[in-house]
Amino acid sequence: MSRTWRTADVVEARFETASARTIALQFPDPVDSIGGQHVDIRLTAPDGYTAVRSYSVAGTLPPTGLEITVEELEDGEVSPYLVRDLTVGDQVEMRGPVGGWFVWQPSDTSPVQLIGGGSGVVPLMAMVRSHRAAGSTVPMQLLYSVRSPSSVIYRGELEKLEASSPPLPVEYVYTREAPAGEPVGRLSPATLMPRILPPAADPAVFICGATGFVEAVAAWLVEAGYPEGRIKTERYGGTGDGS
Amino acid sequence: MGIISSGFRGRRNKDQPGLPPGQYLTESFPVLSAGPTPRIDTAEWEFQLTTEAGQVHSWSWDDFQNLPQEEFTVDIHCVTSWSKFGTRWKGVSLDTFFQDVDTSHPYTMFSSYGGYTTNLPMEDILNGKAWIVHQFDGEDLQPAHGGPARLLVPHLYFWKSAKWVRGLRMMERNDPGFWETNGYNLHGDPWLEERYW
Numbered sequence: 001m002s003r004t005w006r007t008a009d010v011v012e013a014r015f016e017t018a019s020a021r022t023i024a025l026q027f028p029d030p031v032d033s034i035g036g037q038h039v040d041i042r043l044t045a046p047d048g049y050t051a052v053r054s055y056s057v058a059g060t061l062p063p064t065g066l067e068i069t070v071e072e073l074e075d076g077e078v079s080p081y082l083v084r085d086l087t088v089g090d091q092v093e094m095r096g097p098v099g100g101w102f103v104w105q106p107s108d109t110s111p112v113q114l115i116g117g118g119s120g121v122v123p124l125m126a127m128v129r130s131h132r133a134a135g136s137t138v139p140m141q142l143l144y145s146v147r148s149p150s151s152v153i154y155r156g157e158l159e160k161l162e163a164s165s166p167p168l169p170v171e172y173v174y175t176r177e178a179p180a181g182e183p184v185g186r187l188s189p190a191t192l193m194p195r196i197l198p199p200a201a202d203p204a205v206f207i208c209g210a211t212g213f214v215e216a217v218a219a220w221l222v223e224a225g226y227p228e229g230r231i232k233t234e235r236y237g238g239t240g241d242g243s
Numbered sequence: 244m245g246i247i248s249s250g251f252r253g254r255r256n257k258d259q260p261g262l263p264p265g266q267y268l269t270e271s272f273p274v275l276s277a278g279p280t281p282r283i284d285t286a287e288w289e290f291q292l293t294t295e296a297g298q299v300h301s302w303s304w305d306d307f308q309n310l311p312q313e314e315f316t317v318d319i320h321c322v323t324s325w326s327k328f329g330t331r332w333k334g335v336s337l338d339t340f341f342q343d344v345d346t347s348h349p350y351t352m353f354s355s356y357g358g359y360t361t362n363l364p365m366e367d368i369l370n371g372k373a374w375i376v377h378q379f380d381g382e383d384l385q386p387a388h389g390g391p392a393r394l395l396v397p398h399l400y401f402w403k404s405a406k407w408v409r410g411l412r413m414m415e416r417n418d419p420g421f422w423e424t425n426g427y428n429l430h431g432d433p434w435l436e437e438r439y440w
Contacts, residue, residue: 005245007245007246040324042245043248043251043253044245044246044247044248044251045247045248045251045252045253046247046249049252049253050245050253050265051251051253051254051267052265052267052324053324054323054324077253077254077267078253081248081250081251085250085251086248090248091246092246092248093245093246095439096439098426098427098439099425099426100424100425100426101277101421101422101425101426102277211273211274211387215274215280215387218278218279218280219279219280221279222279228278228279228281228357228358229278229358231278231279232277232278233276233277233278233279235273235274235275
C-alpha cells in the first residue's frame with residue numbers, strides 16, 4: 001500500500017554536486033518503482049514535530065532499496081537537513097512510490113525524448129536507469145539544461161552511458177557557464193529543436209524542471225508540431241517552491 | 244510518533260489553525276500540471292453541462308460573465324503538501340449553473356481543454372462549495388494557473404480544482420478521473436489526508 005509509512009535505513013549518502021546529494025534507502029521488505037515516480041519523505045523532530053516533502057525517485061536498488069537525489073533549496077525546511085545533516089545509519093520514513101502518469105515503462109515501445117532543467121533531471125535519470133536495466137532497445141535521449149559544468153548531476157554516469165553501446169545521447173545546454181568552446185545561454189527554440197528527436201519520430205516527451213522552464217519548453221514543442229498528447233510534464237520537487 | 248531525526252528542527256509553521264495534517268504553508272503559488280498549457284481564446288470558450296438524459300446546457304464566455312459573480316477568499320491545499328492561505332478569487336458558484344438543470348445523478352465528471360478529467364460528488368460542489376473562477380487576486384487568471392477559467396473546490400485537494408475547465412457530465416457511479424486513475428484518492432479531503440490510493 002502506497003499510503004502507509006515505511007521505515008528506511010540510510011545506507012549511503014553521496015554528493016552529486018555541491019548542493020545535490022543522493023541518498024540510498026533500504027527497507028525491510030521489497031520495494032519497487034517505475035521510472036519517474038516520487039516518494040514522500042517524513043522527518044520527525046525530537047518533540048514530535050513532523051515535516052513531509054515529495055522527492056523524485058532517482059533509481060532502484062533491487063529488491064529492497066531505492067535512491068532519491070535531493071537538491072538543497074536555500075530557504076528549504078527539509079532539503080538542507082537531507083543534504084547537510086542526514087548520515088548513514090539514520091532512519092527516515094517514506095510513503096510511496098506513487099504516480100502513474102509521469103512514468104516510463106520498460107514495455108513502452110515509442111522513442112523517448114527526455115528534457116530536464118537543473119534537478120529536474122532526477123526523475124528522468126530514473127527512466128534512463130530503468131531503460132538500461134531492462135535492456136530496452138527503444139531509442140532514448142536526454143537534453144539537460146544546467147547552470148554550469150559543476151552543476152551537472154550524475155555526470156560520471158552520464159558520460160559512461162554516452163560512451164556505452166548502444167550510447168545514450170546526452171545534449172547539454174549551459175545557461176550560465178560552459179566548458180571552453182561551448183556556448184552559454186538560455187534554452188531557446190533555435191537551440192532546442194536541432195538537439196532533440198524531431199516530431200516525425202513521434203517521441204514520447206518527458207519535461208521536468210522549474211515551472212518557467214517546463215512552461216516554455218512545452219509551449220515551444222507544441223508550436224513546433226509535437227502533439228500535446230505526447231508531452232508529459234512535471235515540476236521538480238513536486239511543488240516548484242522552497243521545500 | 245515516527246522515527247526521530249535528532250538533528251532536525253524544522254520551521255514549525257504548522258501549528259497554525261487552518262492548516263490540514265501533513266501540510267506546510269507557502270506564500271508562492273506553485274504550478275502543477277501534467278502536460279503543456281493549453282491556450283484558449285475566450286471567443287471560443289464554452290462551458291457545457293450534460294445531464295443523464297443527454298440534455299446539454301451551455302454557456303459562452305459572455306453568458307458566463309453575465310451570471311451572478313461572487314468574490315471570495317479561501318485557503319487552498321495541494322496534495323504535494325503545500326497550502327496557501329487567503330487566496331482571492333472571482334467567479335460563478337456551481338449552484339448558479341445547476342439552477343435550471345434536471346438531474347438525479349449523485350456524481351459528476353469535470354473535463355478540461357487539454358483532456359484532463361476529475362470526478363466529484365454533487366455534495367462536494369453544491370451549496371456554496373465550488374465555483375468556476377476567472378480571476379485570481381484581482382487579475383485575469385493566467386493560463387499556467389488554469390485561465391481563462393478553472394474549477395475551484397477549495398475544501399478538497401487542489402487537483403480537484405480542474406484548470407482550463409470546459410464542462411461536466413452527470414454520472415450515476417463515482418468513476419475515477421485522470422489523477423484518480425493515476426495513484427490519487429477518489430475523494431481528496433485534506434483534513435482526512437485522502438492523498439493516495
